[in-house]
Amino acid sequence: MGKAKKTSKDINLNAPQYYFNRELSWLEFNRRVLHEALDRRTPLLERLKFTAIFSSNLDEFFMVRVALLKEQFQAQINRPTIDGLTPQQQLEAIYQCLHPMVIEQHRYFEQVLRPEMASHGIHLLNYIDLSPEQRSYLQQIFQKKIFPVLTPLAVDPSHPFPLMANLSLNLAVVVKAPNTGEEKFARVKVPNILPRFICLPQELQPQNGKLNHWTGVAVEQIIAHNLEVLFPGMIIKEYHLFRLTRDADLELAEEANDLLLAIQQELRRRHFGGSVVRLEIQPSMPSSVRQMLMAEMELVESDIYEIDGLLNLKDLMSLMKLPLPELKDPTWTPIIPPRLRPFLQSRKIANVDSQKTSIFSAIQQKDLLVHHPYESFSCSVEKFIAQAARDPNVLAIKMTLYRTTGDSEIIGSLITAAESGKQVAVIVELKARFDEENNITWATQLEKSGIHVIYGIVGLKTHTKIVLVVRQEGEDIRRYVHIGTGNYNAKTANLYTDVGLLSCREDLGADLTDLFNYLTGYSCQESYRKLLVSPVNMRDRIIALIHREIEHCKNGNSGQIIAKMNSLVDSQIIAALYEASQAGVKIDLIIRGICCLRPGIPEVSENIRVISIIGRFLEHSRIFYFSNNEQNEVYIGSADWMPRNLDRRVEAVTPVEDAEIVQTLQNILAIMLGDNRQAWELKSDGSYVQRCPEQDGAELCAQNILMEKTQQLSVNQLFATL
Structure with a gap:
């Protein structure tokens, strides 16, 4: 007799074979990002942008996800994820998957993108290929603007191995004393305050009859070819570039008396205190230097990524500033949402009753959907908050802020509202990863303006995107809401697709009131009408x-x-x-x-x-x-x-x-x-x-x-x- 066919009830839907690993799935996402850099249908500068995004994504992946797996492995936590992989197995799989991907990225940049850039008049030159006149100019730049900020650090019994910052680009330098022949090791950091690419003046750009828009040299190459100035009297035997990535996820004791102070202290640790989780080197680095770096940083071979060519390709993003629209996606200018256009335009006309022509009037008619970046964020969400701030009938504004910019119109509107006597409460998420420092800055600014700033709930991140405006209308109080999918950030609103709902439905207003009370007070709200x-x-x-x-x-x-x-x-x-x-x-x-x-x-x-x-x-x-x-x-x-x-x-x-x-x-x-x-x-x-x-x-x-x-x-x- 044949085997009986399994029914759906016989299948264990929690079995590992029915799930993909989270980390490997993310790597496949980043592979799709890389494909945009490889796809010739994508305009050239956009391909450089996707190359930079791929590298930037990897930095965060190592700082957070790989760092967590390494911590679990070192703590001998062997519990598998739902897909059945232990932390050690995941680390091995990440290395096997990622290594060829990184090789492909750098090979494509060096062999395809870089020559294609040159064919369009964008020349990223190697120092070794420069003319004597170009070298002379860059040596002057080195003496005047680069040399004064460099600090060579020796490594010997009296000089311990230096503490190196997260994501820092460095030169490992081997020098030899001419008298004794003794070899010594030193490290030179490429300072972040310097531009990554130094542009040559027009008269020194290639004059071979080809198009020239920009010509530059990587700053680390300028430093490397002027090392004798940093080590006078010594023989420069060799130098090798390397870049390190540290565990940068904050470890907060949220029960701390002062969450703001705790985060500030952890931010300092992020730059120098986290363990190293990745070391990027060039293949030419000799085994002796490689082994010394690995030993000092407590790394194993699978933590090493050999890069043949330019390190830290995320700095290519700076080339997007070049005024070459023909090498970019066609410009897109978000439109004013059609339903809002009459209300925004009428407010510019004299003798118009602003109480009947505000965004509030549009929302009273019916709910409004806004779709960014196709529709303008500044002419919808920002204007909604700006009008609320200046409307004498608005009594209170409450909102959440996860990622924003300190110079945004929203911050200014909230300050205006508070200064005019309105009740303003803002839930600021200080733990928004890699935006903590920025959030602390403008949260402090809001507090100084008299705004109630709340840092959220212990143990939870406040990620929701909500605004509640309370408005006096005759004898009644009406609540207006914005509930969205994206951050209140005008810059990312032009880059991310998001939708948001503007409404004055009573049940949504009541739900947001309860939710804000949950965020700001001791509410134990367990049911909501709609949300x-x-x-x-x-x-x-x-x-x-x-x-x-x-x-x-x-x-x-x-x-x-x-x-x-x-x-x-x-x-x-x-x-x-x-x-x-x-x-x-x-x-x-x-x-x-x-x-x-x-x-x-x-x-x-x-x-x-x-x-x-x-x-x-x-x-x-x-x-x-x-x-x-x-x-x-x-x-x-x-x-x-x-x-x-x-x-x-x-x-x-x-x-x-x-x-x-x-x-x-x-x-x-x-x-x-x-x-x-x-x-x-x-x-x-x-x-x-x-x-x-x-x-x-x-x-x-x-x-x-x-x-x-x-x-x-x-x-x-x-x-x-x-």
């Missing part, structure tokens, strides 16, 4: 929505889920999605980064499709669609489906109840799912395959389509007002 809030009820509510789709299928109806987010890691939600797939629910996931769900497995996830879109804008919006037996429910908010978002962060996701906005969000998701230019499909083996148009088919780039549609809406609105 899905973590760590209170979000995971349970999401799983309930998934199970509802399952019930529709079991009852003979159809079920469908479309979810767009940054990352999918939470095993409980993944298991629920597997159950939904088994029940026949059709599931489309648009996951930019990490995805631990394994699609396309027979009898487990064959009804699940996963794509990732990597383009000129970073896909950051979180949109969740449930068909609910054709009643169509859509949610937006700040949370990915990850344990950290559901358990260790304060997040808010709101239902969208305006039928027109629901349709708009469905259209956005449909455009994303139809992308065949920058979309990658995740296969059941963990690989991603980039989509391409079918033969003679049209190229469909979701981000380009959304720009075109947004521009057309703007034109239609303009004609409607003529």
